[in-house]
Amino acid sequence: MHMHALPADFEGPPPIGMCSPFEHWHVRDAKESGMDYMINVVSRNLYCNGKGFMSPSTDDSVMTETIKVMEKYNIYGVTSGTYPMVQKWKSASPNRIITGLMFSPEMQIPIETLRKWFSSDSIKVFGELVGQYNGITLSDSAMEPYLALAEELDIPINVHVGPGPPGVAYAGDNRYRAKYHSALVIEEALIKHPKLRVMVAHAGWPMIDDMLAVLYTHPQVYVDLGIICYGFPKKEFYSYLERMVNAGFGKRICFGSDQMIWPQTIIAAIETINKATFLTESQKRDILYNNAARFLRLSEDQIKKQYGQ
Numbered sequence: 349m350h351m352h353a354l355p356a357d358f359e360g361p362p363p364i365g366m367c368s369p370f371e372h373w374h375v376r377d378a379k380e381s382g383m384d385y386m387i388n389v390v391s392r393n394l395y396c397n398g399k400g401f402m403s404p405s406t407d408d409s410v411m412t413e414t415i416k417v418m419e420k421y422n423i424y425g426v427t428s429g430t431y432p433m434v435q436k437w438k439s440a441s442p443n444r445i446i447t448g449l450m451f452s453p454e455m456q457i458p459i460e461t462l463r464k465w466f467s468s469d470s471i472k473v474f475g476e477l478v479g480q481y482n483g484i485t486l487s488d489s490a491m492e493p494y495l496a497l498a499e500e501l502d503i504p505i506n507v508h509v510g511p512g513p514p515g516v517a518y519a520g521d522n523r524y525r526a527k528y529h530s531a532l533v534i535e536e537a538l539i540k541h542p543k544l545r546v547m548v549a550h551a552g553w554p555m556i557d558d559m560l561a562v563l564y565t566h567p568q569v570y571v572d573l574g575i576i577c578y579g580f581p582k583k584e585f586y587s588y589l590e591r592m593v594n595a596g597f598g599k600r601i602c603f604g605s606d607q608m609i610w611p612q613t614i615i616a617a618i619e620t621i622n623k624a625t626f627l628t629e630s631q632k633r634d635i636l637y638n639n640a641a642r643f644l645r646l647s648e649d650q651i652k653k654q655y656g657q
Contacts, residue, residue: 349572349640350476350506350549350604351414351614352450353429353437355407358609360387364403367396368578368616369585373514382518389514401616403609413611415441421618425607426506426644428476431465446644448473448506453490454482459497466501472644474498475506476549481516483523486546487536499541504644509534510550510574530555531562531569538566547643549604550574554584556591563597570643571597572604573635578616590626598631602640 356362376385404410418425418441427437428448438445449471451457465471474494477486484490486507498505510529517524527533531552538546551571552559563569571592576585592601605617621632 349426349547349570349602349643350574351425351427351607352476353427353433353445354410354608355433356403356405356410356609359403362403362405362609364609365400366403366579366610366613367400368613369396369399369581370579371396371399371581376515376518382515383520385515386513386519401610401612404611410609410611411437411440414607414614415444417611417614418444421615423614426473426604426640428473428506431471435470446473447471448475450476450478451494452477452479452482453484453488453494454479459493462494462497463501466497466503472503473506474503475508475547477505477507480508480528481512481521481524483525483528485528485533485537487533491537492540495537495541495544499544502543502545504545504547506547506549506572507534508549510548510553511576529553530558532558534569535562535566538569542568544568545643545645546570547572547602549606550576551588551592551601553580553588556588560592560595560597563592563595563600570600570602570639572602573617573621574604574606577603577605577620578613582620585620586624586626589624593627593631598634599639599642601635602643603636 374389404413424444424446426446426448427434428450431449434447434449438447447470451474479485479488479491509531512521512524529552531548534546538544546569548569548571551573553576576588603621605614607614621635
């Protein structure tokens with residue numbers, strides 16, 4: 349339910365490193381610039397003792413290596429990015445790419461353009477919505493016309509609620525705030541648009557109590573596991589996932605790797621789910637497939653025809 353079609357230089361000049369998992373979050377000296385901190389932590393001095401990946405060097409190699417992983421592991425992925433990039437990936441793998449649109453109101457895409465894309469089925473999922481980086485939550489008034497359109501056309505939404513890169517507020521996204529990790533920020537949008545299908549990316553980490561409260565109060569809401577599945581310390585991730593399962597929400601948790609420019613992270617994320625000793629085989633199957641199929645409203649015929657399940 350959560351991967352991306354992005355250029356190789358999305359996080360800076362390639363190759364870029366990514367831990368899987370990070371073993372700890374490095375301290376930033378206040379004298380150090382936010383950008384230097386980001387480069388040191390995310391791409392250069394990886395704090396994971398070599399347990400990580402380096403990104404491919406070209407746009408095409410990011411795409412082809414990701415698709416190879418999808419084919420090997422029989423993956424069908426909601427894939428978001430810019431409209432042209434997503435269409436390129438869709439053309440390269442028409443049966444495995446489910447088109448999504450990475451979006452924030454500041455991108456200023458006209459409503460009628462969005463209506464055309466959604467109505468023609470060239471975009472299947474509205475999201476990942478990344479307004480959090482700009483201080484815009486799902487309940488912000490700036491989102492209202494877009495949510496109204498998605499509700500009208502029954503377009504599912506995937507919204508970022510949770511972690512960005514560590515220290516990102518000091519590295520260009522100066523409207524990013526920790527308080528927007530709370531799933532409570534989507535409540536007013538849910539009440540105003542009760543027919544919206546909403547997937548919360550990254551499961552609102554680390555505010556588990558807020559996430560559980562939203563799942564309980566709004567039974568239509570799902571979560572995807574995003575980057576916390578492979579990038580965060582294993583004990584923390586498993587504790588977070590187990591809280592959601594133990595609270596009774598195993599039918600609304602979806603697999604999502606948040607694959608950006610590191611194709612191997614998809615494999616690492618799958619292995620993390622499969623090695624979760626507290627999950628039954630049926631719960632793993634729900635997370636890896638069944639829950640997403642229900643959220644996307646795939647019929648049995650669609651599943652057999654399009655996805656071979």
